[in-house]
Amino acid sequence: MSKQQGKGDLGLVALTKSFATFTAVHPLDLVVPQGSFFALLGPSGCGKTTTLRMIAGLEEPTSGRIRIGDSDITDTKAYQRNVNTVFQSYALFPHMSVLDNVMFGLRRRGDKDAKAKAKEVLELVQLEQVASKKPTQLSGGMQQRVALARALVNRPDVLLLDEPLGALDLKLRRQMQIELKRIQQEVGLTFIHVTHDQEEAMTMADSIAVMNAGRLEQLGDPATLYEQPRSTFVANFLGQSNLLRATVNPGGTDHVVTVRAHDTDLEVSREHLPEGVRDVWLGVRPEKLRLGEGGGPNQLRGIVRDVSFSGVATQYSVQMPWGQELIVVQQNDGTARAVLGETVTVSWAAQHGFALDASQDAEAGAELVDDHG
Amino acid sequence: MAWIKRHLISFAAIAVLVYMLVPNVVVAAFSFNDPKGKYNYNFNEFSAAAWTNPCGAQGICESLGLSLQIGVIASLTATVLGTMIAFALGRYRFRGRSATNLLIFMPMATPEVVMGSSLLTLFLMLGVPSGRTAILIAHIMFCVSFVVVAVKARVATLDPKLEEAAADLGANPTQTFLRVTLPLAAPGIAAGALLAFSLSFDDYIITNFNASPSSITFPMYVWGASARGVPVQVYVIGTVMFVLTLVVVMTGQLISSRRNRQVA
């Protein structure tokens, strides 16, 4: 258990939150390095918001400690912590102007330059022209930026974002994702971003902690999480996965192991196989599958049951002899297409597969993914 | 005919509104009367005499002053007590909530004559003399519940996230209350205070049980006068109150609607 912590890192030690009837957060250990853009990702009710509120001081942990650098802030009140939050609904004070909202935190600490600093931050979020308006006079996107400015201006040790883009429409959300990333890089503060939107988390964060049912499922950078999920939940919640039931064959080389799935031997990289497990789910992402035999040594034949065209790509549903349907996503790059009812070969390379312990539910996390991500 | 049918509700509403306002018009008209006898029931001759001498009837302005004084003290006290209760009910979870709700509801579900008479029996047993203090105690008592209801309605619409945001931005509980909660709850508190003042100012039944000959409030003065002949000044004061209310409330509406228009 590595407990080394830099001087501005946020550390959670066995942080737990129990309510009368259930435990929202099971003992959680986490270090968020200073200056990183960190995402807490999970479906609603997974404990990510409770974790965030404990860091902010709005919720009292049942047990465990919260540290920033060397100082333990567990027993301090929200208003004593140098941690600020961008609330989901923004929580802008309706009776104050935008400028007064942004100055609120500085004023509480008696900052003499409150006005100048607030104006500077409003410039950063490109809202200097609406400083004297009331929050209700602004659009959703503008309110969101005021909420961000109001938190940023205090230069907190940690800035918490609670589903900050949830209320915005898709186009604005994309724009704000880029904007947020730019601002974070510009100010260099630690951002912790809570979201249920896996695409948003992968686009913005340096590292992602995936939470499920009050526990940390997996932690890592977006590419590792996507390419090497360590649980069926992560495999299904971050993008789609085809999971085939398989048994590991003994032997194999240093790099490749074969597994037997539905009377077919399939190859998978040894580093993608958990140790000491015999029954596995062999997973492969839809875009890693190829129609035809060009994808690699792993080949299965099936019948095309569904074709849906979406511009850049086409998604096929290919039914295997044992009934399971595999999802195949093919770039529309001029390669041959399949038609409904056609018998096709689906192929992929050994390094594109990953194996997961078969004792898990193959459907975990799949039903929780929503479309607006 | 179809037009009439379509606007039936509007006609009925306007008729009811007329019914509600006719007495105020009559009061205004009779404030300019020069009554023939001591009873001001028939319009005799136009005169502005009562308007130029509103304190002309003996004791009228003393009673008005007393009512205003009691109204202000009672409504302010009831507003403080009621607002505290409303915040406790609207912002905290605690044991005894339903008992508290019942205790708040009961004074509103009790006829005034019962409240007045029961307080009289308490004061008789404790030897508390009738008069100004007894009236004040009674008024605060029956106003508290109405303030609670008015403020609670407003507190219920406040987003608790705003208080969390204030704490998050470094405001301690006192600062959060003074800078965020109180300004946002202010319209409800003002409505509660106004309601309390009007209830206190207008009360006759409860007051009558606890008043002494030296503490004649304005409604008691009017009641006494109704038997021996109502001076025109009573109508003048009634008219002034009505017009004042219209002006105050309409100005308030105008300010808030202008603010809203800026917002929109």
Place this chain on the structure above:
Amino acid sequence: MAEAAVLSTGSSAPPTRRRRNWVPYALLLPGLLWLVVFFVLPMVTLASQSLQEGNVDDGYTFTGNVGIYVDALKQYWPQFVRSFLYAGTATVLALLLGYPLAYFIAQKAGRYKNLVLVLVIAPFFTSFLIRTLAWRTILSDDWFVTTWAQKLHITDLLQAVGLTANDSLLSSKFAVIMGLTYNFLPFMILPLYTSLERLDPRLIEAAGDLYASPWQTFRKVTWPLSLPGVVAGTLLTFIPAAGDFINARLLGNTQTTMIGSVIDSQFLRVLDYPLAAALSFILLIVIVTMVSVYVRRAGTEELL
């Protein structure tokens, strides 16, 4: 980086401190104390007073004389019945009159909404007594209201149903009930307005779209959704009307005396405290019983 965080299930940490929870009680204490001492306690002294015997000069002693309640009811049951009858009639009338106005303000008044609301509230701030005195003028014999009512045979109609005794309108049951209706109408309109304002006009359009006639729409959509306002409004009208005696004294005659008037004069003029206290206590019990039955049947317990 990924190694910096590790799943842990075994580690434990000391429990953090509990939140202070005396704050709500501190907020409640002064106000509730006031209500307990000056509202609840008086109910106890009222009950106690009713069971005492004696007189003002020699003082009272507690004898547990329950018979006073039988005497009180025997002697004054007509005033009780009359009070509830008048208050009930006035409540129904106020509902019939208040509903269209409340509906109009909430759904139809548009930009005149605030103006009309102000006009409904404004009479609140003009003394209740002065306005009731004005009705004495309006209903007096030589005013056009009575003259017209006579010409249109409305007075004959009222006489036929027993609401008036002669050709006049004043000093009659009619005048008392009319006065009660008038005085407590704002208490009916405001709660009705509050619940009708929340009514989404699209629901009415939807009902029409689904083949409901205007009357059916009212019966099946508008009325059920406004029930909380109806319950609150009827209570706020009925309770004060049942205990009121100002309208009965200013607009009625000796045959229209209400129970509030009896209690008032027994306490303050006759000085028969035990009898007055017993009457007052009976009124309280009857009202509380009626209100709780009504609220339970209406199914809206949360009135506040």
